[in-house]
Amino acid sequence: MKQFLLGNEAIAQGALDAGLSGVYAYPGTPSTEITEYIQRSKTAIERNVHRKWSANEKTAYEEALGMVYAGKRAMVCMKHVGLNVAADPFMNSAVSGVNGGLLVVVADDPSMHSSQNEQDSRFFGKFAMIPILEPSNQQEAYDMTRYGFELSEKFKIPVMLRTTTRLSHARAIVELQEKISENQLNPPPTSCSDFVLLPSNARGRYEHLLKLQEKLREQSDQSPFNEYVEGSDHSLGIIACGIACNYLEENVRKFNLKYPYLKIREYPAPKHQIARIFEECEQILMLEEGYPMLEELIIGYFRKVKVIGRLSGEVPRTGELNPFLVARSLRIELPESETTPELVENRPPRLCVGCGHADLFNELNVLTDHILGRRIFSDIGCYTLGALPPFRAIDTCIDMGASITMAKGASDAGVHPAIAVIGDSTFTHSGITGLLDAVYENSNITVIISDNSTTAMTGGQHSIATGKIADICRGIGVEEAHLKVIIPLKKNLDENIAIIQKEIDHKGVSVVIAQRPCIQI
Amino acid sequence: MDINIILAGVGGQGILSISAVIGVAAMEHGLDVKQSEVHGMSQRGGAVVSHLRISDQPIFSSLISMGEADMILSVEPMELLRYKPYLKKDGFLISNTKTVVNIPNYPEEQVLFAAIEKYPNRVLLDAETLAKKAGNVRAANMVMLGAAADHLALEPSYLEEAIKHIFERKGERIVQLNLDAFNAGREAANQYLATV
Structure with missing residues (x-):
């Protein structure tokens, strides 16, 4: 089928x-x-x-x-x-x-x-x-x-x-x-x-x-997924890994190339097949989707044969491959490609019209725009788009959960206000333990959990603590007096600003849960 | 036989349902198909693109090289031009005329359409209006597919079968609506070409 x-x-x-x-x-x-x-x-x-x-x-x-x-x-x-x-x-x-x-x-x-x-x-x-x-x-x-x-x-x-x-x-x-x-x-x-x-x-x-x-090495040398393809032109041999095999084969067919090549799709890398291509060819081109991992390993190993690839610049050091880049690394003459007409503007992703995060960012900007050197620590999710215009409301995005812990560290260093903005799913992924650290020391931070009751950025998967965020905060010791729930809507702007301001002024841990379901659910 | 199509639009416009119909039609008729998609961050109102390749030979790469697309099919006119470097010299441009202006520096419409109209191999149509006439504005995608139907080297009847197959579980009325939208697009494209 x-x-x-x-x-x-x-x-x-x-x-x-x-x-x-x-x-x-x-x-x-x-x-x-x-x-x-x-x-x-x-x-x-x-x-x-x-x-x-x-x-x-x-x-x-x-x-x-x-x-x-x-x-x-x-x-x-x-x-x-x-x-x-x-x-x-x-x-x-x-x-x-x-x-x-x-x-x-x-x-x-x-x-x-x-x-x-x-x-x-x-x-x-x-x-x-x-x-x-x-x-x-x-x-x-x-x-x-x-x-x-x-x-x-x-x-x-x-x-x-x-x-x-x-x-x-x-x-x-x-x-x-x-x-x-x-x-x-x-x-x-x-x-x-x-x-x-x-x-x-x-x-x-x-x-x-x-x-x-x-x-494992023996297994790999016999693997159905590691394949040596013979060729009559030994001036170059190619080692291609994973999806790079496709881009190579696209070019082999199109330009009728006769180089031997080794397709690697199982690791540890097949030692004997690699030794063979080095014996048979004058130069080796490495095509890897990702870092030059094998290239680094073998570059000094077979000293007599020159290895080219991402490290030598024949293939760009960063970014994914495509048939065009692979053709260029094979020194195939390609016609100069056109450029995109100048009138075309970038269209970056943005928060949806009517998104609750947007209202929250507007509130935060009103509150903190006047603070010189203001820093808002944030996290991974749709709300990371708050770093872009028109909001420019957040200043960090490192890894899941780092908003709370970085705000705590900055607060330890004397930064005030130290504000963290994190989503509900990211909070349950890696935010809870960081908040526990802050509660333990009663750090002077304000944590805003922008709770849209879903894992929105990846397409609206169930967020496993939906409806339990406040209870989790209570459970790990956030004081009831400094655990607030707001609804980020335009009509609540003044009221919400007053609540957040009060919690920023509180010397200790505050959590404000900004609760409004994602418009996509 | 090789056909390379770039499908373009803005996240949320649903270009993937167009490529799904073409993909299924090609597969059901013994051709090889590959289609790359965009998921994740760009889907939030950003520029999105899908590469679709059909061939009677095995296809390796799911990506199309610069200068190798036979057609750019776009549901938004500025997005059409973004991928122009992919188009073959004698390639075909098919675009919806309805703009999505969600950036502050969107070009003036007059300038934009003047740039598009420089290319002779083109079809421009207002997919939303045609879809509304067919019964629902949400079928604008199928209008766009219809506009491309006579230029895909696939029998248009294969595409109709694929539409039936894909929308089958949503009931007969939805199947008919999408078929009507498809045919409205096809007709409008042929009229457009007769008048250019």
């Missing part, structure tokens, strides 16, 4: 067809549609596959690890920066190993379409010393979920499936395979100490992980 699927949907369908028992995730572009697809899937509903959102990527990862501890197949999905949040269980689960297939799907965002950096998750996979799969098209994304579960169960370690925006968010025809059933419940024996990472156990487990590396 054929379907026209997004890369993300291919992963979701692939996992369901490969006997998935649970998906765990927090929304994040470009990974969100994997979980959404499973949430909508009839098969998943019938089989009762776990598919609810988690509070953040760390809790999601640990929940998935619990499911594979019990012998089932689980998948945990996140964007690249989400893996920073989940890094602790990620690194340690490579040491403990797994008892059922665990697929860690990480969607990177080179060119930063919807992200604050373009970190390359393959480094994390290498850091944890686990296999990485990097599909070059949607069919492989589908096939690799099954292959990934098999690898994970064969070697008893987690396997990373790394995609990038252009694969996750492009549709292609995918041929589905036969469905297989879910694993039986199969917890490890109670005497098993693999999952008790006390130093004495962990040392043994770490030795085991190191010993496994040779087997």
Whole structure:
């Protein structure tokens, strides 16, 4: 059966067809549609596959690890920066190993379409010393979920499936395979100490992980996803990884190129195939979607052969690849492209007309515009657009939850007012613990939780503490007298300004919940 | 046979439903299709673009190279020009005339349309008005698809089948509305070309 699927949907369908028992995730572009697809899937509903959102990527990862501890197949999905949040269980689960297939799907965002950096998750996979799969098209994304579960169960370690925006968010025809059933419940024996990472156990487990590396390299050299393509012109050889294979093959066909090339879609990188291309070719071009990870590794290794790529400037150092950039790196003469007519203006994203965040920013601007050197610490979500005109209402956006903690640190340094603006979903993801720090020290900060009762930026996923934000604040010790709820509407402007002003003046922790549902729900 | 189409618009205008119809029509008739989409931040009222490629040979890249698009189909006139560098020399421009002015420095309409009208291979139409006549302004997308239908190297009847298939679960009335909008766009485009 054929379907026209997004890369993300291919992963979701692939996992369901490969006997998935649970998906765990927090929304994040470009990974969100994997979980959404499973949430909508009839098969998943019938089989009762776990598919609810988690509070953040760390809790999601640990929940998935619990499911594979019990012998089932689980998948945990996140964007690249989400893996920073989940890094602790990620690194340690490579040491403990797994008892059922665990697929860690990480969607990177080179060119930063919807992200604050373009970190390359393959480094994390290498850091944890686990296999990485990097599909070059949607069919492989589908096939690799099954292959990934098999690898994970064969070697008893987690396997990373790394995609990038252009694969996750492009549709292609995918041929589905036969469905297989879910694993039986199969917890490890109670005497098993693999999952008790006390130093004495962990040392043994770490030795085991190191010993496994040779087997993983052998696996990779024989992998159906690492392929050496012969060519008659040995003046250049090309090593292409993941989606770069597509852009290379596009050019090979169009310009009838005869260079040998190596397509890498499974890591650790296939040692023998790499050695072969270096033996056969005079120069090597590296094409990687992301950081020059392999390029850095091999640049000094085969000294006689020159390596070109992102480090030497043949390929741009930053941003995603495309067929045009790959053609240029292959020294193909291309006609000069036109430029966009000058009258075309930039059209950046903006808050929707009628958005509650907009009214809140207007209130904050009235309140604080006169303060010289005013700083408002903010966070990740639709409200980050408040940094742009016409609002220019916020001054920071670093990572999930950093608004509250940075405001606290600035307040510790003597900044006043120290105001944090955070969304409800971001607050439950990573804001609660920071607020606890501030309550513990009664820091002089004002936290504004702009509560639109959804995870709006990624498309309106359920925000798991909807209706509980005030109770959470009370529960961790915010004083009732300084816990205020306002409704950010134009007609309440004066009243809201008075409330926020009073809380800014209060010497200690205040929380103002600005509550108005997203207009998109 | 290769067709490369750039679909352009503003986040929220729903260009993806146009490419979904073309994609399904191509797949059902044994062609290869790839389509890149924009999700995430830009969907909030920013510029959005989708690359759609159809071929009787396997397609590798989901992205179209500069100067390789056979058509730019835009639901907003300034967005049409943003992707002009992608268009082949003899490529086709099809655009809605309804502007979305959500930035302070949007060009003057007269200047904008003068720039578009420099290109002879074009179709301009007011999709909203045509959709309203067909029964609902929300079918403006299907008007735009109809305007492109005779220039896609796909039988227009394939597109009609795909519309039926995609809107089937919303009931017969919605299917008919979208088919009417599609045909209104097709007719308007042919009239436009006859008069240019």
